[in-house]
Amino acid sequence: MRFLSAGESHGKYLTGIIDQYPSGVYIDTGFLNMELSRRQKGYGRGGRMSIEKDKVEVLSGIRNGKSTGSPISFLIRNRDWENWKEIMSVKKEIESSRAEKPVLNPRPGHADLPGILKYRLDSIRDVIERSSARETAVRVCTGGIAKIALKTLGISIYSYVTGIGSVVLKNIINGVDSRILDAIESSPVRCPDNSASEKMAGVIEKAIKEGDSLGGKFKIVVTGVPPGIGSYIQWDMRIDSRLAQAIMSIPAIKAVEIGDGAISGSRTGTSFHDEIFYSREKGFYRKTNRAGGIEGGMSNGENIVIGAVMKPIPTTSTGMNTVDIKSKKSRTSLKERSDVCAVPSASVVGEAVTAVVILSCIQEKFGWDNIEEILENLKCYRKYVENI
Numbered sequence: 001m002r003f004l005s006a007g008e009s010h011g012k013y014l015t016g017i018i019d020q021y022p023s024g025v026y027i028d029t030g031f032l033n034m035e036l037s038r039r040q041k042g043y044g045r046g047g048r049m050s051i052e053k054d055k056v057e058v059l060s061g062i063r064n065g066k067s068t069g070s071p072i073s074f075l076i077r078n079r080d081w082e083n084w085k086e087i088m089s090v091k092k093e094i095e096s097s098r099a100e101k102p103v104l105n106p107r108p109g110h111a112d113l114p115g116i117l118k119y120r121l122d123s124i125r126d127v128i129e130r131s132s133a134r135e136t137a138v139r140v141c142t143g144g145i146a147k148i149a150l151k152t153l154g155i156s157i158y159s160y161v162t163g164i165g166s167v168v169l170k171n172i173i174n175g176v177d178s179r180i181l182d183a184i185e186s187s188p189v190r191c192p193d194n195s196a197s198e199k200m201a202g203v204i205e206k207a208i209k210e211g212d213s214l215g216g217k218f219k220i221v222v223t224g225v226p227p228g229i230g231s232y233i234q235w236d237m238r239i240d241s242r243l244a245q246a247i248m249s250i251p252a253i254k255a256v257e258i259g260d261g262a263i264s265g266s267r268t269g270t271s272f273h274d275e276i277f278y279s280r281e282k283g284f285y286r287k288t289n290r291a292g293g294i295e296g297g298m299s300n301g302e303n304i305v306i307g308a309v310m311k312p313i314p315t316t317s318t319g320m321n322t323v324d325i326k327s328k329k330s331r332t333s334l335k336e337r338s339d340v341c342a343v344p345s346a347s348v349v350g351e352a353v354t355a356v357v358i359l360s361c362i363q364e365k366f367g368w369d370n371i372e373e374i375l376e377n378l379k380c381y382r383k384y385v386e387n388i
């Protein structure tokens with residue numbers, strides 16, 4: 001499957017088109033709306049999230065609750081558009097008194113300066129509107145649709161926050177049960193450890209008071225993936241490279257690791273690689289998963305574990321030094337209403353883009369067209385792997 005998104009942060013709608021999604025999948029839009037609300041939560045989010053109550057409206061590709069195999073298109077309304085109608089007007093005719101003055105002070109850490117230069121725009125507004133992470137609502141909805149197909153195939157995805165600013169979760173989770181999943185979902189920062197969760201909320205509180213912002217880290221875990229999706233035969237077929245691209249495409253993500261990737265360079269081979277064992281009950285298995293479920297660009301049957309690092313939010317209420325692009329005079333950067341920390345939301349977006357990559361890799365190996373067919377092929381392959 002693949003997808004495209006369109007829409008501006010304060011435009012009327014965000015829209016998505018999903019192509020090559022299998023037929024025969026029951027799509028529960030209630031689940032999609034729940035996914036959208038998970039993206040909107042999290043301590044440290046700005047005022048915008050209290051205005052928006054994201055809901056998906058499906059326009060095509062689903063009939064009587066079931067995917068048809070045709071492109072799925074959908075929209076999500078921007079409630080805030082009501083307050084931005086004039087500024088975001090598609091038509092040119094608008095009273096000049098109501099039009100926005102050109103935005104000329106680029107914010108450090110944003111798309112603002114390279115964007116206005118690249119597209120020869122008159123106002124940074126045009127860059128802000130599309131480069132905004134509001135677009136990630138489309139990815140979460142698309143990822144939700146991918147997750148539904150994956151669930152039918154016995155594949156699940158979850159995520160949790162492992163660090164905000166200087167606060168780091170020390171006890172990394174080795175496996176989850178419903179109690180830990182509940183703890184993640186009920187934490188205001190999506191961290192299952194109560195004490196770390198409180199400390200994370202504390203540093204966000206401090207950043208809010210100081211007019212500053214924060215970033216952090218999160219993990220995404222995929223369970224139930226069969227061995228052998230992705231491939232080593234071409235560079236762009238490697239599942240690790242595809243996951244890294246997907247996670248890196250999330251605004252403000254600056255580093256991605258697979259398994260213990262970031263520390264692997266300081267380990268010896270015998271202390272790093274996951275030794276291979278075999279038993280009749282388990283088949284091939286590992287006692288460790290430092291490779292994060294991927295070897296040679298393919299899943300190896302263990303959980304896929306991805307880590308991501310998010311930089312601090314670039315818009316800060318204290319502002320930073322910048323330059324007016326017309327007058328070239330020094331200015332303080334624009335203080336648009338903004339999140340102070342969005343790591344919990346980014347982890348939900350991370351789940352979504354991971355779901356799209358995993359489903360695409362599954363479709364490449366087991367078929368594209370129909371979910372029953374994919375399931376049969378997958379069952380047959382799982383049996384082959386068990387009996388080898």
Ligand SMILES: Cc1cc2nc3c(=O)[nH]c(=O)nc-3n(C[C@H](O)[C@H](O)[C@H](O)COP(=O)(O)O)c2cc1C
Nearest residue numbers: 109110111131133251252314315338339342345346
């Ligand atoms: C869920 C989410 C919410 C974000 N919210 C904001 C925000 O409110 N204000 C802001 O300045 N940046 C926010 N960002 C980060 C910017 O979108 C991002 O830093 C910017 O587009 C520049 O892209 P880059 O950091 O990848 O270079 C958010 C990112 C994510 C993933």
